[in-house]
Amino acid sequence: MKKIFFLLLICLSCSLGGDFCVFDANGNCASVLHSMKDAQNTSKKIGFKKYYIAQKEKNIVARHSYKTVNPKKNIGRKKWYEVDWNQGVKLCPESNFNIGDGIWIVNGSAHVDSLNCIYVDGSPYTRSILVLYARNMNDLTDADSSWILVNQTIVELAGKTFKIWDSYSYDPKKIKIRNVTFKQDLIVDKTELRIRDAIWLRRYISELRKLRDVPGYNSFWGRHNYAFYPTKDTLEILDYPAPGDGRLTLIRSMLDHLEMTWTGAILKNSLDAEEKQSYFMQPSVENLQGGLDSFVDVLDTAANGYRYPSKDEWFVLQRGGATTIFAWGNDPDEKELSRYMNLNCSEGRMGVYPVRMFAPNGYGLYDVYGNAEGNVINFVGSEYSYGPICNGYDVSTRLPPVCIFMKKYACVRRDLKSVNYDLPYVKALKGMRLVRKLE
Structure with a gap:
């Protein structure tokens, strides 16, 4: 405090x-x-x-x-x-x-x-x-x-153990089950970040750049994002989920007077032994461009600031407290799924839709199965990476059971016929739902 x-x-x-x-x-x-x-x-x-x-x-x-x-x-x-x-x-x-x-x-x-x-x-x-x-x-x-x-809620996870169903084999029948005990209670956005929120946050990019060396913004419509919306007129889609951008998490932390969870491009040897054990790191942009291995991007999950949920956190948040694979049980059920999302997405070229059009789950979270695909953090040892929870609903069967079931219903691009369907990043809008620890 x-x-x-x-x-x-x-x-x-x-x-x-x-x-x-x-x-x-x-x-x-x-x-x-x-x-x-x-x-x-x-x-x-x-x-x-x-x-x-x-x-x-x-x-x-x-x-x-x-x-x-x-x-x-x-x-x-x-x-x-x-x-x-x-x-x-x-x-x-x-x-x-x-x-x-x-x-x-x-x-x-x-x-x-x-x-x-x-x-x-x-x-x-x-x-x-x-x-x-x-x-x-x-x-x-x-x-x-x-x-x-x-539009946020408290989800008490600290000290609780949940089952996580994974599928890392190309055989979807070979499912791995892990028991995960969480260390933090979370404050979670009830909805995905909207275009309305993103426009507001983008106003403060210059203030963020005074604190962090981050790129500026040119447009919302990068990497085919525009194809998920009925129009490019942002005033008409203010309540639609916004394309994911990790820089907006930093601006949110700044405006709410919280700590920054992410520190980019710092010398790895500048961290002491305790910091190296406490932080998660990944090679920085400077590494990728210059071939150096001394710079890392640091993620401090103990900091009281916004971040993406971890992969394990999201699978638990998605279920709304249920101990089963889905919020309603262990079996894929289209009727149950229809309570949480627009099944018309399965007909193709439907795009995303405004948030909060369907029922919330047990934690009070909306659009946990439909609309934009959430970005999550994946931890492996002392390193981290982030990306869409279902890899853009890739055609591969090497996905968790929830993702395999959801592939049929993903809200895909409206112009899907004109692009290569086998490219994962064109199949689902990469949105963002932010969390922070309950201090």
């Missing part, structure tokens, strides 16, 4: 979407500020009571209704609330706390009332909003923290 507070202070001093204000009890901007140092100086002048700091957003879509929400999880002074898109939340100081002595710090747009209750505006995007109630502005480690999880 100390890391989160530190990152919050740093990020508040960086104007990602506009200036910050010290708001009074009526929600009026008492003073515009451009850094945390300005905020502290201003707070000393006007006093802490019934004032709070929040981002001054210039383009707020709309005010939304606010409601008091019960926390999904509560650990000490930490609380997590699950809400839908655009749902505002009302939070008040604890009843046994002197309400005039605290100050609110919010990663988003909000206002307070005369009782020092805060009204956090709803977000149209999938994200986590951190709200702190600090007794002492100079010591945030004593603050109450509330995470507002927008």
Whole structure:
């Protein structure tokens, strides 16, 4: 939690979407500020009571209704609330706390009332909003923290063991079963990342490049992605799943004031022995281009930031807590599958469709069997790689049982007749659903 507070202070001093204000009890901007140092100086002048700091957003879509929400999880002074898109939340100081002595710090747009209750505006995007109630502005480690999880849910996996069905043989009858015990509880996006979310995140690519050396963006429509949509007009497909792009995970972490799970192109010999044992590594882009073997890309799964789920995590998340191969049992069942996805994809040239059109699974996750094929991380020893869970629904039978069953129903390109069907990457849109550990 100390890391989160530190990152919050740093990020508040960086104007990602506009200036910050010290708001009074009526929600009026008492003073515009451009850094945390300005905020502290201003707070000393006007006093802490019934004032709070929040981002001054210039383009707020709309005010939304606010409601008091019960926390999904509560650990000490930490609380997590699950809400839908655009749902505002009302939070008040604890009843046994002197309400005039605290100050609110919010990663988003909000206002307070005369009782020092805060009204956090709803977000149209999938994200986590951190709200702190600090007794002492100079010591945030004593603050109450509330995470507002927008279109996200908590899935408790730590310490639980699940069966994973693999098929690494070309004979689909030779299925390997492993028992996997998980170490982390997860916060999981309920839906795939949408075009709407991707457009919002892409606005901050220049800010990310100040922190990480990452390529810029040219278009959504790379590597045949456009062929999965009914139109290239993004305004008409805002709620369709977006093409996967790992850089968006970094932007999400940055905007939500979390840690970066991925560090690219660093010298392997710069890591100490403990780091080499804790991190997962793969050859960096520099290695592939220059033939060097000293640079690696590092993935820190212990960091509190967004990432793709691991392959094993996804097979468990997909089942929604069931102990069987599928969410409904061990046998492939088209009728059961129709509850979770559009079976018309099996007729070909159907493309993807908007998220949340079908039923959620036991964890409250949508489109776990249909629509875009999710990207996952695969760990082998101390190395990692990532890619689509079913390899683009390759024609090979060397796939897990779920993938073999799903090949017939995959939402394929609309112009499939004009391309080579045997190329795996043209068969399924590579989408993304992000997770992070529950800190």
